[in-house]
Amino acid sequence: MGILWSSECSASCASLPCEPSRTAETAIRPRNSFDRSVGWRKATIRQLSAVRDLALFNLPIDSKLRACDLVAISVADVSISGRVRERAIIIQRKTGRPVQFELTDQTREAVAGWIGSRRLGERDYLFPSRVHTKPHLSTRQYGRIVERWVSSIGLDPKRYGTHSMRRTKAAHIYKKTGNLRAVQLLLGHKKLESTVQYLGIEVDDALAISEQVEL
Secondary structure, X not given: OOEOOOHHHHHHHOOOOOOOOOOHHHHOOOOOEOOHHHOHHHHHHHHOOOHHHHHHHHHHHHHOXXXXXXXXXXXXXXXXXXXXXXXXXXXXXXXXXXXXXXXXXXXXXXXXXXXXHHOOOOOOEOOOOOOOOOOOOOHHHHHHHHHHHHHHOOOOOOOOOHHHHHHHHHHHHHHHHOOHHHHHHHHOOOXXXXXXXXXXXXXXXXXXXXXXXXX
């Protein structure tokens, strides 16, 4: 599954410590990754007609959440007293462990616009389902929305999907900092090995980084 690069991701990297003596080229070989010059994010945003879609596009990139956690977010998880939080924390369904994430200015604006347009209360799900028998958007529905976005700009939906949304910012942070532990925490992985596999880091890349670090 591919990675969707975002030019806004770099702001979140500034506070993360960099590991010494490494380059972006040796750090990672993203699977099916985009170069930021492609402008995937900007091109897609121009095609998003719904206020919900704008929030649904920005929030997954910032939160780096699995689809099952993203669709189950409540308004109270990301907003308090009518104001969208700068940071939020949820309990992951897969691991039962808490994970914290930041919301950038553009994401807070998009989420606030969506909450206001639907007049959602703190007890409501952030992305209610349009199917009356379902309380919130399903992972399948979310997957179809992402597939529509990907197809609309001529990319292969078999290579880019909901995991691309989750992986994008994490991969970019790693590319900028080389800090696997930080990315592990952001993704909510229990094991560092899971983060390595998820990012698609090759063994040769990991060894190259290790060789450059002097103690």
